[in-house]
Amino acid sequence: MNAPVLVLNTNTKRENGRKAQLANIMAGKTVADLIRTCLGPKSMLKMLIDPQAGVTITSDGNSVLRDLTVEHPAAKYMIELSRTQDETVGDGTTSVVILCGEVLQVAEPWIQKGIHPTIIISGFLDALEDALKSLHEISTTIDLSDPKIVSGVVKSCIGTTFMNTWNDILCKLAIEAVTICAGGDLMKAKGKEDIDTKRYARVEKIAGGDFSESMVIKGVVLNKDVVHSKMRRRIVKPRVVLLDCSLEYTKGESQTDVEVTTATDFGKLIELEEQYVKRLCENIIRVKPDLVITEKGISDIAQHYLQKAGISALRRARKNDNLRLARATGASIVYRTEDLKETDVGIAGLFEVKKIGDEYYAFISECEKSTACTILLRGGSKDVLNEVERNLQDAMASCKNLIARPELVPGGGASEMHIATTLSKKAKNIEGKKQWPYSSIAVAMEVIPRTLAANCGVDVVKVITELRAKHISNKENSTFGIDGMKGTIVDMKELGVWEPYEVKAQCIKTAIEAACTLLRVDDVVSGIKNENSGQQQNQMGTQQATMMPQVE
Incomplete structure (x- = not known):
């Protein structure tokens, strides 16, 4: 068995030091440029073709990146960044990748000039701390009781x-x-x-x-019909029982043997099965439910007994559907019919089976205290x-x-431009080499308003220069940003464009910290087995074996 050979997965040579950092920066910039046009209300769409030749058209950054196939490890890391943002706050998946790509881009000149990555990272992290403080300054708390x-x-x-x-x-x-x-x-x-x-x-x-x-x-919708044609398809205020057990005879394991010697023995076996299923149904009928939903199967005999008792039944419900039904109706999921008690029964407002198109859908709705919905x-x-x-x-x-x-910050790139102007002023008071990467974050923050303006098709340089001048001239102009529809400079307060503080803070934090992580990488190696190298090793081993002297 051949040992894995260390190879870079993009080139045949191993990358380390400055080469590795510049390669990672290039990969990050490439991924960011790919979804740059997906930002803002005037965003373009991407057409994704999956391995099964299915086509998806979307402008959602996370969806685009999730279906990408990339080889470079830094590019994979950028895609993972978008997924993490989506799982953490659920929004800002495009912004975080664009911002991270821009932070890597502004770091490139300092890497090429020979400044040590540790100094660059230190400046970036100081800028991140001040950026979050600056963002908090322009945040406003809202009243959640106001629906508008x-x-x-x-x-x-x-x-x-x-x-x-x-x-x-x-x-x-x-x-x-x-x-x-x-x-x-x-x-x-x-x-x-x-x-x-x-x-x-x-x-x-x-x-x-x-x-x-x-x-x-306010309840649950299941893509199911009742198991028996004579069962009721509409029940007002039904009593609901949820089961995670089978309402059919449990077959023996492979080691079980049954020997039938007389003609009546087989009939007795069937009779025992019927008695077992009848006992299961009697346990259910005892609590007088109107609707039974189980995650397992329901045999024909059980359907007969339940229908006779006026009970409607649904079978093979998914586990997560059963959990939502429990939250909606207040019922408890029972694993053995013998354990059924009155307290396990839930109440729904309405049970109704509707046919929509060619499919049947069971609606368990109007549940008063429901904390689950469809x-x-x-x-x-x-x-x-x-x-x-x-x-x-x-x-x-x-x-x-x-x-x-419940805190908001102005949208339309206003928050980013405010942070950029604040960091530019503070950078003048920082001494040493750290000042350069610190001020670079101010330049990187402008990428969001710049991209919004570019996607509107306006003169980007002119609009961004005017917006920057507005923010520098007066602190009260910190709510001015880019109108994503027209590409003009407007007050976000008047336009009513706001973003949750949590999303914006997480986006800035994740982007800068991810860029710092990539800049720390000074060696890219791979443990993937190289077939050619393995063959060469085998050939060398064979040659050595033929050259060894024979011992008598």
Whole structure:
């Protein structure tokens, strides 16, 4: 067995020192340039073709990067950066990669001039600390009880997406879903960081119909029909039992042997099976439910007994659907029918099976104390619905961030330009070589307003120069930024474009720290086995073996 040979996965030579740092910077810049046009309301779309020849059209930075196939380790690290941002705060996935790429770009001249990476990183981290302080200065706390303010923030977050035509509907759906998951009141949930919309706010996409028919259902929607044709398909205020056990005869393991000697023995076996299933059904009927939902199967005999007792049943529900049903109805998931008690039974407002298109959907809705919901999306095609879902997830993430920390900063690149002008002033008071990388962060922060202006097709140099002059002249102009639709300089207060503080702070922090990590790398090696090297080693070993003298 050949030992792995250390090789660089892009070139045949090993890269170290300054070469490795410059190669990583180049890879980071390439990834950032790829999604630069995806920023802002005038963003361009990317067409992604997956290995199965499926096509996805989107402007969501995380979706674009997630489907990329890259070989360079630094490029992979940049893609991981976007995924981390999405999992942490759910928004700013494009901005964080663009900013990180720009930070790497401004570090390149100092690397080439021979300044040690440790000095550059030290300057960057000092600038990061001052940038976060500067960002906090222009943040404003909001009142979550005012629906207009919350709605305005969520609208500005999804206004940069392809689906900004349906801003109002998307915003309403997102806020309603998060409110349900938060317990019904945003003010009471203030400061909560554990609102799990990914698990308890499920998106059900049904192609066909108009987007205006989309709604949030306070409960759960399952793509299922009742197991027996005579079972009730509509029940008002049903008593619900949730099971994680099978309502059919449990077959023996492979070691079990049954010997049938007479003609009546086989009939007795079937009779025992029926008695076992009947006993399971009697345990359920004892608590008088109207609806039974299980994660396992339901045999024909069990269907007969349940239907006879007037009970509707759904089978093979997914585990996460059962967990959401438990939160919606207040029922407990039971693993043995013998353990069923009255306290395990939940209550829903309405159970109804509807046929939409060719599919049957079971609605368990109008649950009063539900902390789980289903967002029903209607649209023309699956591609459109997939893009709507991506934008809806961003909107819900923005709403969650507001609950965790109800602070806002101006959008449209105003926050970045304020940080840039503040760092430029402070850089003059720093002594030594550290001043250069410190001031470079001020230049890098301008990439967001610059990209917004570029995507609008205006004269970038002229607009950015005017905006910078406005910020330097007066501190009160710190809310001025770029109108993403027209490319003009406007006051974000008047335009109503705000971003959650949590998203912006996380974006700046992640981008600069990731750039510092890449600059620390001074050697790129690989433990991947090189087949050619292995063959050469085998040949050398054979030659050595033939040259060895024979011992008698």
